[in-house]
Amino acid sequence: MTLKILFLFLFSIKLIAGTELKNEYYVESEEIRLSSIFPATTNDALLFQITQGRYTKRVQAKELIALLDSYGYKDLESKNEYIQFTKQAPLDFKAIEEELKTLYRQRYKQIKIQSIEIHPRGYLDTLPQEYTLGMQSKSHLKRQGTFYIKTKQSKKIFFDFNINATIDVYFAREDIKRNTELSAINTIKKSIILDKFRAQPLQNVTSGTVQSKQNIKKNTLLTSRDIVELQLVRRGESVSVLLEKDNMSISFSAEALEDGVYEQIIEVQQQNGTKIKIKVTGKNRGEVI
Known part of the structure; x- marks a missing residue:
């Protein structure tokens, strides 16, 4: 024993x-x-x-x-x-915690929050009944930081927070060259701990929507800094143009005089040399505006 x-x-x-x-x-x-x-x-x-x-x-x-x-x-x-x-007075912060969770859920569509901890930066013995919650624009990129609640009298009460959560993000499956369309072929979805990011992580990759802004190394976490809208039309390419007039549809080819993304207005040149404005509707497609 x-x-x-x-x-x-x-x-x-x-x-x-x-x-x-x-x-x-x-x-x-x-x-x-x-x-x-x-x-x-x-x-x-x-x-x-x-x-x-x-x-x-x-x-x-x-x-x-x-x-x-x-x-x-x-x-x-x-x-x-x-x-x-x-x-710290034994106050109930559950309502504030829920609002902070809601803010993170708005920023990260597929977030799983395990726990959240908040503490006022100064001593509080009561909480205002009415307030609005605010934080700096990039605070959601970190698992810990500072936010505030603003009372009806415009007084700001600051809090420190620490959130324990996982989010779904995308990584480069391989080296990706500049101006390459992102898809399931060259990206991979992973679940990681929300820690600290340089920019908003990419949370969805749909074919035909975005392309790489610069060369991207394999295994790089993809963020908003790495992508731009997919160029559906490129300068010098042939574009199929649709003209609808008097209940009639006429289709003809024209040369793109500039690059264009979805619904962007660009200028094209017809075979007779006439220049017109079209709205991009798809890959090498557009309609006269």
């Missing part, structure tokens, strides 16, 4: 070893306890106290690591020189 207890003790020590500490922890009172860092601890203890009238306390990481070591939490690490503890 003694050996079994010793084994369980050593196993528990191993489980809590080698943890990387966060740069910030949130507490609901002035007391900073062992459970504030390790909620599952069975031997809770008071570590620090936030000064009355204040809402944060910064502790040197090496001081905290040494203190936690004395409680059996070995080999802890920190990327930060200081670790901050912030007092």
